[in-house]
Amino acid sequence: MRRRALLTAGVCTLLAITGAGVAAATTFGPARPASVAAPDRPERIEPGAETAGVLEAVTGGTIERAASRTFTYPGADYVKVHFAQLRLDAGDRVRVSDASGAEHYSYTAAELQNLDNWSMSVSGDRAVVSVEKADGDPLGIRSRLAGLGITVDRIARGQTPAERTAALEAKARLPHEESICGRSNETENAACYKSSDPVAYANSKPVARILIDGVELCTAWRVGSQNRMLTNAHCLTSTREARSTEVWFNYECARCEGGAVLRPTKVMGDQVLATDDILDYTLFSVRNFDAIQRFGYLQIDDRAPVRGEELYIPQHPRGAPTVITVQDNTERNGNCAVSNPAYDGYARDTDISYYCDTDGGSSGSPVISRKTNKVIALHHFGGCPNSGVRMDRIAAQLRGLV
Numbered sequence: 001m002r003r004r005a006l007l008t009a010g011v012c013t014l015l016a017i018t019g020a021g022v023a024a025a026t027t028f029g030p031a032r033p034a035s036v037a038a039p040d041r042p043e044r045i046e047p048g049a050e051t052a053g054v055l056e057a058v059t060g061g062t063i064e065r066a067a068s069r070t071f072t073y074p075g076a077d078y079v080k081v082h083f084a085q086l087r088l089d090a091g092d093r094v095r096v097s098d099a100s101g102a103e104h105y106s107y108t109a110a111e112l113q114n115l116d117n118w119s120m121s122v123s124g125d126r127a128v129v130s131v132e133k134a135d136g137d138p139l140g141i142r143s144r145l146a147g148l149g150i151t152v153d154r155i156a157r158g159q160t161p162a163e164r165t166a167a168l169e170a171k172a173r174l175p176h177e178e179s180i181c182g183r184s185n186e187t188e189n190a191a192c193y194k195s196s197d198p199v200a201y202a203n204s205k206p207v208a209r210i211l212i213d214g215v216e217l218c219t220a221w222r223v224g225s226q227n228r229m230l231t232n233a234h235c236l237t238s239t240r241e242a243r244s245t246e247v248w249f250n251y252e253c254a255r256c257e258g259g260a261v262l263r264p265t266k267v268m269g270d271q272v273l274a275t276d277d278i279l280d281y282t283l284f285s286v287r288n289f290d291a292i293q294r295f296g297y298l299q300i301d302d303r304a305p306v307r308g309e310e311l312y313i314p315q316h317p318r319g320a321p322t323v324i325t326v327q328d329n330t331e332r333n334g335n336c337a338v339s340n341p342a343y344d345g346y347a348r349d350t351d352i353s354y355y356c357d358t359d360g361g362s363s364g365s366p367v368i369s370r371k372t373n374k375v376i377a378l379h380h381f382g383g384c385p386n387s388g389v390r391m392d393r394i395a396a397q398l399r400g401l402v
Contacts, residue, residue, distance in 0.1 A: 052167075052319050052361070053078075053158050053215035061152035065092070068130030070099075071152070075160035080121035080214045081129055083112060084153035091134025094150060098122040103263065106132060120266055121156070121211060121246060156214025171360075179362070179382030181330055181355040187323040190314065192256035197312075197326065199373055204252070204314035204322050205295045207366065209264070211246040212236055217319040219364040220247060222297040223375070224402040227289040228273070231364035232380050233280045242269035242284045249295045252322040261321050267291055273401055278346045279389050280380045283401060298366055300402070301374035302395035305341040305352045310370035312336055313379060317359030325356045335370075343387050345380070350393055352377050353385035 054076075063069045065088070071079060081096055086109040088094075094112060096119040097104035105120045112119070119127075129152060159167065193201040206222040210231060218235035222228065229247065236242055251264040267288045275282040286292065313325045313336065328336045336356035345351035358365065358379055367377035367388040377388030 051215055052217045053156055053211075054163065055215055056155045056157065058152050058155055063129060063131070063150050063152065065089075065131045065133060065148040065150075067149075068128060069152075070126055070128045071155055072126045073155070073157045073160070074125055075162070076125040077158035078121040078123050078211070079125065079127035079158075080156040080211075081119045081127050081152055082154035082156070083117040083119075083150055085149075085151040086112060086117070087148050087150065088131065089134055089148065092148075093132040093134075094119075095128075095130050095132050096120070096122060097128045098124045099126040099128065101128070115268070116244065118156075118214070118244070120268070121214070123264070125157075127155075179358045179360075179384060179386050181328070181357060181384040181386065186327040186329060186357045187315075187317065187325045189253040189256055189258065190322040190324050191253050193324055193326070194256075197324075200312050200314070200324055200326060200368075202296070203298060203312075203366075203368055203373060204324055205250070206297050207314040207316070207322060208292075209248040209251045209316040209319055209322075210235065210269075210364070211248065211319075212241065213244050217316070217361045219316045219362055219379075221314075221364070221366045221375075222292070222295065223283070223300060224297055226402065227285045228402050229269070229284050229286060230366075230378065231282055231284070232378065233275050233277050233282045234380065235282065235364055236269070236284070237272065237275045237277075237282055239270075239272045239284075242272050242282075245269035247286050247292070249292050251316070265291055265295075274398060276394075276397060279350060279394050279397065280346060281378055281389060281394050283398060298368070299374045300391050300395050300398075301369050301372050301376045302392045304392055305338050305369075305376050305390060307338055307341050309338045309341075309376070310335045311338065311354055311356055311367055311376070312370060313356050313358065313362070313365050313367050315358060315362040315365035315379070318361045320361070325358065328355050328357070330355045338376075339385050341390075343385070345387060345389055351381070351387040351389055353387045355385055358382055358386050 088109050093106045095106050103122050190204045208220050210218050210220045220229045220231035223230045247267050248264040250262050254260045267286045270285045270287045273283045327334050338352050340353040342349040343351040343353040365379040366375040367379050369376040379388040381387040
């Protein structure tokens, strides 16, 4: 089962990108704050939001009120539309859907303006844009006479397979780029654990892929029963950034061996409630909270970690559908575990280290204790050892907020 991890995750993502699934993937990691001296520790990857999409200008993007237009980017795994102009009658709605129409979003002009004129992304390589008219005018004559319609000026889209391959090859030339520790990638699609490890699988459901400004990716997770999400500060720090961030729940392969991807439930970020550069966390809320409550939440383990304590990490490496790292072939018993419970992060002893496999885009993932099934660290560094900020440090700043 262990050697299957990289292959199955890749198959699931590939099928989603090419249309057999519903959605697919890519990924991330800020530079150390300039005012903070680097503690003594082995060389490792500094985090920063990894670009995983392309922002393109659109020329000639005007769509008459009675018409529709399809924007196609072969091989892209999502398409997100920006509107320069919205000349509509009261009651008109702008509709953005995927090629099949199964995933679709409908907006008034005011609703789009509240989103900086960006639609929610649709999965796949095509977005169909049209206007749902509030009145008659079946031939569109009055609409044309009045100059009614919309104009698309920008598209944010996922990378094509060729672009993704080029990006991976470029990263491979950098020192210590990968955070895969040991002989092979030990991550497995979340679906592999439905029966064999149902607790770990259940604890992967509150973990979300986040798409920032349409082109960057990280991981986040729901913390506590309120409307609260936690990710890294190097992913986002401001309410403006949160409101430009899509939060995707249920983005996972339907089967262990890969294949189709479950249709994600997408909501937008809302308010940043707390953030800290040194502990590298951001706590934020989302809009339409009711839509994601059914995926559950994780709890914080606010005690000091213990060396050798076993771990597992649900995550979205490179923006892929949810995988879970449970195994570590560098450990004698083959399980992920705390290597150093007082590891140096942006300050002394802020982190724990481990050799559990992660990758770009895993930033913000919960590191969960096998002993308590609560979150013991917030993953943020790669480089083998990989490391996460201790949740007992973060919890001290979040009292009263979660």
